[in-house]
Amino acid sequence: MGEHHGPAKGLTRWLYTTNHKDIGSMYLWFSFAMFLLGGVFALVIRAELFEPGLQLVDPGFFNQMTTMHGLVMVFGAVMPAFVGLANWLIPMMIGAPDMALPRMNNWSFWILPFAFALMVSTLFMDGGGPNFGWTFYAPLSTEYAPPSVTFFIFAVHIMGASSIMGAINVIATILNMRAPGMTLMKMPLFVWTWLITAYLLIAVMPVLAGVVTMMLFDIHFGTSFFDAAGGGDPVLFQHVFWFFGHPEVYIMILPAFGIASAIIPTFARKPLFGYASMVYATASIAILSFIVWAHHMFTVGIPLAGELFFMYATMLIAVPTGVKVFNWVTTMFRGSITFETPMLFSIAFVILFTIGGLSGLMLAIAPADFQYHDTYFVVAHFHYVLVPGAIFSIFAAVYYWLPKWSGHYVNETLGKTHFWLSFVGLNITFFPMHFVGLAGMPRRIPDYALQFADFNMISTVGAFIFGFSQVFFLFVVVKTIRDGKKADAQVWEGAEGLEWTVESPAPYHTFSTPPKV
Amino acid sequence: MFKKRLFSGLGAITASSTALAEDAQRWGVNMTEGVTDVSREIYGLHMDIFWWCVGIGVVVFGVMFYSMFKHRRSVRKESATFHENTLLEIIWTVIPVIILVIMAIPATTTLERIYDTADADIDIQVTGYQWKWRYEYMGEDLSFFSNLRTSQDEITGRSQKGEHYLLEVDEPLVVPTGQKIRFIINAADVIHAWWVPALAVKKDAIPGYNNEAWTTINEPGIYRGQCAELCGRDHGFMPIVVHAMEPADYERWLADKREEAAVLRELMAQTFTFEELMTRGEGVYQRMCVACHGANGEGGVGKAIAGSPVATGDINAHLDLLVNGVNGTAMQAFGEQLNDLDMAAVLTYTRTAFGNNMGDSLQAVDVYQFKAAQ
Incomplete structure (x- = not known):
């Protein structure tokens, strides 16, 4: 294994690079920038909701903020972060020299900044940016949308193309470039979960592209896919959207399962419990994700038989998800546990994701969903799944692998400070949302009745704590890269996997000759 | 500026905590039981699934926290090495299925009830x-x-x-x-x-x-x-x-x-004096228009009415705008929302009030004929 050459110098290194590590880093930095931007949008929302009445922003702009917050966080922060992790880790975990399709890899990253520049620029256009929620239900997003919706559609197309290319690359890499002896059932779970995620992406991103194209045609070319007055159907939009949207939810969580399954055994110093069942559970969740979409639509008036089918199918998801949680807990049981920063984030991930999963089980009960639907209870539910779920797992991954990437240990005190600030902040923000939701507060409103005032104020305080602790995270990462303590190859004593066999920082080219597994 | 708001907010939180006993509704944390049989059934389902979730949480988090305290490194130097147990895995697959079936049965019954819209009074x-x-x-x-x-x-x-x-x-x-x-x-x-x-x-x-x-x-x-x-x-x-x-x-x-x-039907057939229309129109304006067009017709979300080319222009074009709205703006079609008399009154009012001084007017029957001709 030799280092052929180092990276090129200057800006062109980043523009022309086909190196999986460079591209991984760019994805991660980009997603962090989007995370902060989406966070600013969230803080505008929370500031307006600090107390009843309209204080800071116009209701129309408020709607643009909720829409942009969702879109930026989903497509700009969470998904690219996971692709960044896949780029960095999958080749190193399976003993491959790089991704299978390095030029496409470069392309799939570099179209993203253009997509987001296009999308964010709509905020400055006449009539404002998208204001119809990240789910952009027609006809609010077609006939009644601001003119900038066309730019939003093109931005979504570009993001979709980027995701599909990324997914193709992941599949091609995993299926073709594993080191000799690395059979499928020996792959680290992060690789497994990403393989399944990539199939989900290839299956549903074209559906998203289809639905926005139908919108484009309705808006500009006189079709009536979603216009009842022209013989179309607004509910069709929701079916197509959620056929993409529900698998999308799992796209944002399956890689997180893989991360937790890597970190928890390391710090429990005990092999992962039920490796095979983890793989099967992930696959089951992925398959089930295609037959539960209408549980987002329990109130649209689908027939009783449909309502029952989607209720039962949704409840069923609890079974494989439960298997995963039980496996993680059993991995910890009778281990020899230490609590470094990645482990803290992983444990918080398991606990808080489980809380989000349990409220998901409540939402699955269709009759009860008539009371929960489109309230803050739903907002609380999906933020519990996405923030301490997806985002915490990404934090955990960064703290876990950053020494390998940068060659420097993270200062544990700083890392733990970031953890506790985030943990406390997010619970103050999102836990009270369960209460106001059950008490009857609808989501996506800029102003609310007086009985919701107190909990909203608490949520806002928590949101600012959480928001500013992410600026602190930036500081921790930069400090680690610049002057952290020099890291060994085996960063964590209990860690297993090929990535720990190469020195820290990982050389620009690794596994140019395949390792023996 | 925000800081000040934040601190006054924190003050409000402390102050409101003391009022907790007096006003339970403010700190409402749960779904309402409601006032119908169905709403009570739903509330029951909600509480059942909630307690199941609490139970599951207690067991799962219990084992987890037990491990975190008892099996941490400072207490336990050596970790076990087991990583499989088929029986255990079967048990924790089957038990959740049983719980789900227990929940699905009453949920199905309630759902069937909710969907039974027949025989309404x-x-x-x-x-x-x-x-x-x-x-x-x-x-x-x-x-x-x-x-x-x-x-x-x-x-x-x-x-x-x-x-x-x-x-x-x-x-x-x-x-x-x-x-x-x-x-x-x-x-x-x-x-x-x-x-x-x-x-x-x-x-x-x-x-x-x-x-x-x-x-x-x-x-x-x-x-x-x-x-x-x-x-x-x-x-x-x-x-x-x-x-x-x-x-x-x-x-x-x-x-x-x-x-x-x-x-109202009787009124519609009558002819009103200009003053009567003005008085009625003012009332309609206060109810329907003031939010967007302002108390003095100065505009806001909507355009200004005072001195506007519409309100001081052709009366039929003005009526057309009120009845059909302006596509793509916040100005709605009020043709269905206002009766013909109120429409005539508010039209008359806005043409003369706010210094527009047109002094012309329409009667309900004019509005009726305009709408019929559309």
Whole structure:
């Protein structure tokens, strides 16, 4: 294994690079920038909701903020972060020299900044940016949308193309470039979960592209896919959207399962419990994700038989998800546990994701969903799944692998400070949302009745704590890269996997000759 | 600026904690039980699944925290090496399935009940508009719009917010208790959702669809809800108020409404003096127009009326604009929302008030003929 050459110098290194590590880093930095931007949008929302009445922003702009917050966080922060992790880790975990399709890899990253520049620029256009929620239900997003919706559609197309290319690359890499002896059932779970995620992406991103194209045609070319007055159907939009949207939810969580399954055994110093069942559970969740979409639509008036089918199918998801949680807990049981920063984030991930999963089980009960639907209870539910779920797992991954990437240990005190600030902040923000939701507060409103005032104020305080602790995270990462303590190859004593066999920082080219597994 | 707000906010939190006992509703943390059999059933399901979740949480987190305390490195130097146990894995697959079946059975029964919209005593058509509701009592020749009553001053903080801030309307939906009421729900523009928590009715109002829902209210009272589907700028400002009365009171209300309608029909046939139209028009303006066009016609969300080319231009073009609205703007088509007399009155008023001084007017019959000719 030799280092052929180092990276090129200057800006062109980043523009022309086909190196999986460079591209991984760019994805991660980009997603962090989007995370902060989406966070600013969230803080505008929370500031307006600090107390009843309209204080800071116009209701129309408020709607643009909720829409942009969702879109930026989903497509700009969470998904690219996971692709960044896949780029960095999958080749190193399976003993491959790089991704299978390095030029496409470069392309799939570099179209993203253009997509987001296009999308964010709509905020400055006449009539404002998208204001119809990240789910952009027609006809609010077609006939009644601001003119900038066309730019939003093109931005979504570009993001979709980027995701599909990324997914193709992941599949091609995993299926073709594993080191000799690395059979499928020996792959680290992060690789497994990403393989399944990539199939989900290839299956549903074209559906998203289809639905926005139908919108484009309705808006500009006189079709009536979603216009009842022209013989179309607004509910069709929701079916197509959620056929993409529900698998999308799992796209944002399956890689997180893989991360937790890597970190928890390391710090429990005990092999992962039920490796095979983890793989099967992930696959089951992925398959089930295609037959539960209408549980987002329990109130649209689908027939009783449909309502029952989607209720039962949704409840069923609890079974494989439960298997995963039980496996993680059993991995910890009778281990020899230490609590470094990645482990803290992983444990918080398991606990808080489980809380989000349990409220998901409540939402699955269709009759009860008539009371929960489109309230803050739903907002609380999906933020519990996405923030301490997806985002915490990404934090955990960064703290876990950053020494390998940068060659420097993270200062544990700083890392733990970031953890506790985030943990406390997010619970103050999102836990009270369960209460106001059950008490009857609808989501996506800029102003609310007086009985919701107190909990909203608490949520806002928590949101600012959480928001500013992410600026602190930036500081921790930069400090680690610049002057952290020099890291060994085996960063964590209990860690297993090929990535720990190469020195820290990982050389620009690794596994140019395949390792023996 | 924000900091100041934050601290006054923290102050408010502490102050309000002391008032906790007095005002439990402010710190409401749970779903309402509601006032119908269905809403109670749903509440029961909600509590059942909630306690199942608590139970699962206690077991899972219990084992987890036990491991975190008892099996941490400082206590336990060596870790075990087991990583499989088929029996255990079967158990924790089967038990959740059993719990799910236990929950699915009553949920199915309740769902079937909710879907049984047959044999209703009263049918009410509910139509969502941006941003108001319209109620039509089928077979009664009675329909009206229900608008937010909270004033702009309360919303923008220029005056004290009332007790039912944002949850009050100019004309509530009135229904009798003890009778099965079927709602036929649709929408005129975008998707809305008609939701009253105390009735546990939430159904999307979708253009081109007639969705059905039903309720039988057990207790008289005033029940408040809101639109629950993002429907544009003022989605947060289209509340629902249902006033449930004893059947006898409901009949009396219905009789009053019929009487009102008869009076109105009579009025429509009359010719009004200019002054009468002005007085009536001012009332209509205050009710329907002032939020967007301002107290002095100076404009706001809507354009200024004072000195506007429309209000000082051709009277029929002005009427056309009121009846049909302006596509793609906040100016709605008021043709269905105002009766012909009110339309004529507000038209007359806005042409002369605010210094427009046109001095011309229309009668209800003119509006009627204009609409008929469309």
